[in-house]
Amino acid sequence: MKKHVVLYKELSEPLMQRLEAQTHVTLIKRLDAQGLEQLRAALPHAHGLLGASLKLDARLLDLAPKLEAVASVSVGVDNYDIDYLSKRKIQLTNTPGVLTETTADTGFALIMATARRVVELAIKVRNGQWQKNIGPEWFGTDVHGKTLGIIGMGRIGEALAQRGHFGFGMPVIYHSNSPKPAVEARFNAQYRSLNDLLQEADFICLTLPLTAQTEGLIGAQAFALMRPESIFINIARGKVVDEAAMIQALQQGQIRAAGLDVFEREPLDANSPLLHMDNVVATPHIGSATVETREAMARCAVDNLLAALAGERPANPVN
Numbered sequence: 001m002k003k004h005v006v007l008y009k010e011l012s013e014p015l016m017q018r019l020e021a022q023t024h025v026t027l028i029k030r031l032d033a034q035g036l037e038q039l040r041a042a043l044p045h046a047h048g049l050l051g052a053s054l055k056l057d058a059r060l061l062d063l064a065p066k067l068e069a070v071a072s073v074s075v076g077v078d079n080y081d082i083d084y085l086s087k088r089k090i091q092l093t094n095t096p097g098v099l100t101e102t103t104a105d106t107g108f109a110l111i112m113a114t115a116r117r118v119v120e121l122a123i124k125v126r127n128g129q130w131q132k133n134i135g136p137e138w139f140g141t142d143v144h145g146k147t148l149g150i151i152g153m154g155r156i157g158e159a160l161a162q163r164g165h166f167g168f169g170m171p172v173i174y175h176s177n178s179p180k181p182a183v184e185a186r187f188n189a190q191y192r193s194l195n196d197l198l199q200e201a202d203f204i205c206l207t208l209p210l211t212a213q214t215e216g217l218i219g220a221q222a223f224a225l226m227r228p229e230s231i232f233i234n235i236a237r238g239k240v241v242d243e244a245a246m247i248q249a250l251q252q253g254q255i256r257a258a259g260l261d262v263f264e265r266e267p268l269d270a271n272s273p274l275l276h277m278d279n280v281v282a283t284p285h286i287g288s289a290t291v292e293t294r295e296a297m298a299r300c301a302v303d304n305l306l307a308a309l310a311g312e313r314p315a316n317p318v319n
């Protein structure tokens with residue numbers, strides 16, 4: 001008998017056909033109020049769930065007594081109550097690796113955009129403000145040769161280090177749970193304590209997961225250690241940063257600029273001061289958002305889910 005799967009993310013036609021050949025699929029197209037109602041109605045029959053960007057807590061999981069597997073279309077798993085899933089023996093999977101290079105590209109796009117003021121100056125051109133040869137007030141700062149500081153030397157951190165070292169001749173320093181000798185050898189990278197990295201790096205890039213240990217890790221004290229020329233890049237999770245402290249650091253010139261793909265609340269609040277700061281480049285959580293990579297992530301999630309529902313070990317178990 002076919003098992004029931006609830007999708008809360010649309011899949012491409014080939015992936016949908018594959019899933020439908022092996023399971024009964026209920027598709028929730030949007031996670032708005034109506035979609036959440038549909039989800040709650042479908043959960044009692046669900047053996048498998050597949051999607052992303054939904055806080056899947058015990059309250060929702062309790063509506064799904066038959067649930068065997070949850071396939072997240074993301075590498076980050078901060079939306080899931082992993083202890084509760086494990087207690088219920090529900091397999092959680094994620095999509096590591098397939099999005100690494102694309103997310104590192106996004107990180108580098110933010111590095112370039114903030115340092116060279118790409119968005120701010122492009123808006124001036126569009127608004128007709130480019131009326132004479134530009135002067136120092138529109139100058140940016142170099143990227144090549146500057147010190148790249150990476151907090152969280154995992155897959156994405158390493159891909160960022162590769163771009164900085166080989167592409168831009170940047171000395172790389174990093175902070176992680178533990179030193180990474182292979183990374184040090186490959187990119188001539190050096191390990192630093194968190195505080196030393198914050199003081200030394202020209203670009204401070206977050207590429208670590210949101211966990212109980214990392215929530216609020218970068219707060220007022222951390223921004224006080226950075227320099228007025230420092231540029232802060234967050235492609236990890238908004239809640240790793242105390243957003244109010246970051247806004248204050250930007251407003252007071254404690255740091256030069258910020259490139260942000262992730263925020264405490266997403267979508268970013270319409271009243272956020274970040275929307276009105278020339279030295280902030282804000283993108284709508286696009287780390288992995290290319291056609292190719294999103295398809296690869298969805299394929300990976302479908303593979304994981306079908307394996308778990310067949311009682312096999314999926315390629316990317318989280319718990």
Ligand SMILES: NC(=O)C1=CN([C@@H]2O[C@H](COP(=O)(O)OP(=O)(O)OC[C@H]3O[C@@H](n4cnc5c(N)ncnc54)[C@H](OP(=O)(O)O)[C@@H]3O)[C@@H](O)[C@H]2O)C=CC1
Binds near residue numbers: 076207286287
């Ligand atoms: N903006 C976006 O769209 C995207 C965001 N992300 C985010 O990026 C994160 C990282 O992804 P990925 O590189 O694949 O994950 P990895 O697990 O490969 O890397 C994470 C690294 O963070 C380090 N780390 C964990 N906790 C700490 C800590 N307390 N202090 C210092 N370092 C720590 C780990 O270090 P160690 O190895 O030493 O334990 C690990 O190497 C994801 O969890 C997700 O939140 C991912 C994809 C897209």
Ligand SMILES: O=CC(=O)O
Binds near residue numbers: 074075077099287288
């Ligand atoms: O934020 C994206 C992810 O894959 O994690």
